[in-house]
Amino acid sequence: MAIGQNFMWGGASSAFQVEGARDEDGRGLSLMDLRASSRNHKQMDTEVSVDQYHHLQEDIGLMKELGVQSYRFSISWSRVFPTGHTDKPNKKGIQYYHDLIDGLKKVGIKPVVTMFHFDFPKALYDEYAGWNSRRAIDDFVAYGKFLIDEYGKDVAHWLTVNEQGVIVLDSELLGIDPKQDKQVKFQKAYQANLYLWIAQAKLYKYCHEKYPESLIGPAISYITTIPYDGTSEDVAAAKELEDFYSFAQMEVAIKGTIPQYFTRQLLNIGINIEVTKEDSEVLKQGTANFLGLNWYCTTIVKHKPNYFEDEFIFNRIERKQKPTLRYTDWGWNDDPTGLYYGLRQVMDRYPDIPLMITECGWSEKEKLVDGKVHDDDRIRYLKGHVEALQNARKDGVNVFSFNVWSMFDLLSVGDGMEKRYGLIYVDRTDFDEKTLKRYPKDSYYWYQNFIREYQNKS
Numbered sequence: 342m343a344i345g346q347n348f349m350w351g352g353a354s355s356a357f358q359v360e361g362a363r364d365e366d367g368r369g370l371s372l373m374d375l376r377a378s379s380r381n382h383k384q385m386d387t388e389v390s391v392d393q394y395h396h397l398q399e400d401i402g403l404m405k406e407l408g409v410q411s412y413r414f415s416i417s418w419s420r421v422f423p424t425g426h427t428d429k430p431n432k433k434g435i436q437y438y439h440d441l442i443d444g445l446k447k448v449g450i451k452p453v454v455t456m457f458h459f460d461f462p463k464a465l466y467d468e469y470a471g472w473n474s475r476r477a478i479d480d481f482v483a484y485g486k487f488l489i490d491e492y493g494k495d496v497a498h499w500l501t502v503n504e505q506g507v508i509v510l511d512s513e514l515l516g517i518d519p520k521q522d523k524q525v526k527f528q529k530a531y532q533a534n535l536y537l538w539i540a541q542a543k544l545y546k547y548c549h550e551k552y553p554e555s556l557i558g559p560a561i562s563y564i565t566t567i568p569y570d571g572t573s574e575d576v577a578a579a580k581e582l583e584d585f586y587s588f589a590q591m592e593v594a595i596k597g598t599i600p601q602y603f604t605r606q607l608l609n610i611g612i613n614i615e616v617t618k619e620d621s622e623v624l625k626q627g628t629a630n631f632l633g634l635n636w637y638c639t640t641i642v643k644h645k646p647n648y649f650e651d652e653f654i655f656n657r658i659e660r661k662q663k664p665t666l667r668y669t670d671w672g673w674n675d676d677p678t679g680l681y682y683g684l685r686q687v688m689d690r691y692p693d694i695p696l697m698i699t700e701c702g703w704s705e706k707e708k709l710v711d712g713k714v715h716d717d718d719r720i721r722y723l724k725g726h727v728e729a730l731q732n733a734r735k736d737g738v739n740v741f742s743f744n745v746w747s748m749f750d751l752l753s754v755g756d757g758m759e760k761r762y763g764l765i766y767v768d769r770t771d772f773d774e775k776t777l778k779r780y781p782k783d784s785y786y787w788y789q790n791f792i793r794e795y796q797n798k799s
C-alpha cells in the first residue's frame with residue numbers, strides 16, 4: 342500500500358470504559374464492574390461511565406466532525422449474552438452494537454471491533470472461575486463466532502483479545518485473588534494465558550473461512566524496551582523482557598507456536614504449563630492475519646546484579662527514567678522514536694503482516710475552563726508519534742491505521758476519571774456525574790486539521 346492510500350486515522354475506546362448503562366436493557370455484570378465497585382465511592386464508575394450508551398448519536402456526530410476514518414471500540418460480552426452463554430441472547434444488547442456500527446457506516450467511519458477488552462462475564466466466572474478453566478475456551482469461541490456471524494458483513498477489522506499480557510499480570514482481571522501466593526497466582530495466570538491463545542486460534546480460523554477478506558488478530562500491549570545504558574547486560578535484559586512480555590504474544594498469534602524463551606522463563610520460576618498435543622495443533626491451525634499494537638511509551642531497563650540467576654525476568658531488572666524525556670504524572674514517557682524503532686522491529690519479524698496502532702495516547706489531570714481544555718502536551722505527544730509512524734511507513738512498515746487513545750475521556754483502568762486521555766473532554770469527575778457534556782479539546786482541533794491536511798496531500 343503506498344503512503345497516503347486508504348490510511349485510517351482514528352480513535353479508540355472500550356465498552357466498560359465509555360458505555361455506562363451497566364444495569365440497563367438486560368446487561369449482565371462483568372468482572373470489571375466488580376473491580377469498580379470494590380473501589381471507593383464512585384471511582385471507576387462503570388454504572389454510568391461517560392454514558393456513551395445514551396449519547397451514541399451525539400458521539401458519532403463528534404467523530405464525523407473530527408474527520409476520522411476508524412473508531413475502535415469493544416463489545417461487552419455480558420451486554421450481548423448476560424449469562425455469558427450464547428443460548429440466551431439479549432436482543433437489546435445486540436441491537437445497540439448494530440446501531441453503533443450502522444451509525445459509523447453512515448458517516449464513513451470503519452468500525453474496528455474488539456471482542457474482549459478485560460470485561461469477562463461475572464456469571465461465567467461464578468459458574469466455573471472463568472479463564473481459570475478450560476471451559477472458557479468454548480464459551481469465548483461461541484461468543485466470538487456469534488459476533489462474526491452477526492456483524493461480520495459490516496466489520497472488516499476484528500481484534501480478539503485486548504492486551505493479553507496485561508490480563509495475565511493483573512490477576513484481578515482473571516478473577517484471581519491478588520493477595521494469593523505468588524507461585525499459585527502465576528501458575529493459574531499462565532495456564533489461563535494458554536486458554537486465551539487456544540480460543541483465539543479457533544476464532545482466527547473461523548473468521549478466515551467465513552470472511553477471507555477480513556483482518557483478525559489480537560491487540561497486543563507492545564512496550565518497546567530500551568537498555569538504560571550501553572552495557573551488554575542492559576541490552577540483553579531489555580531484549581529478554583520485551584520478548585517475554587510482547588513478542589511471545591505476537592509469535593503465538595502469527596506463527597502458532599509458543600517460543601522456547603517464553604516457556605523457559607516460566608520454568609525458571611517453577612511454572613509448568615500443560616500444553617497437550619491437540620492444543621499445539623489448534624495453535625498451528627489458526628493464526629492471525631494482522632496485529633493490533635497498543636503503544637504508549639518505552640520502558641527503560643537496567644539489569645540487576647543477579648542478572649544471570651534463574652529468576653523471573655521482572656525481578657532481574659529495574660525500570661529507570663531518562664531526564665531527557667518528558668513524563669506524564671503516572672510516569673509514562675513521550676518517546677516517539679521508540680515507536681519508530683518498535684515498528685521497525687515488528688516489520689523485521691513479520692514483514693507480511695499488516696499492522697494497526699490500536700491505542701496511543703497521553704494522559705493528564707485536566708479541568709475545563711470556559712468550555713475549553715488547552716492540552717498542549719497531548720498535541721506535542723501526538724505530533725511526535727504520527728511523525729514517527731510516517732517515518733516508519735517511509736521505510737516500508739505496513740502500518741495502515743493509527744487510533745488515538747482515547748477518542749473521549751473515559752475511565753482509566755488504574756485511575757478512573759482523574760487520568761484523562763481524550764480528544765474530547767467529558768464533564769464528569771470520579772465522584773460526580775455532573776452534566777456528562779462533551780467538549781472538544783484543543784487536541785481535537787489539532788487532529789482534525791492534521792487529518793484534513795494529510796488527505797489534501799495524498
Ligand code: BGP
Pocket residue numbers: 355358503504507562635700704746752753754755756760
Ligand atoms: C491499555 C488498555 C486501555 C487503557 C490504556 C491506558 O492497557 O487497553 O483500556 O486504559 O491502557 O491505561 P490506564 O487506563 O491504566 O491509564
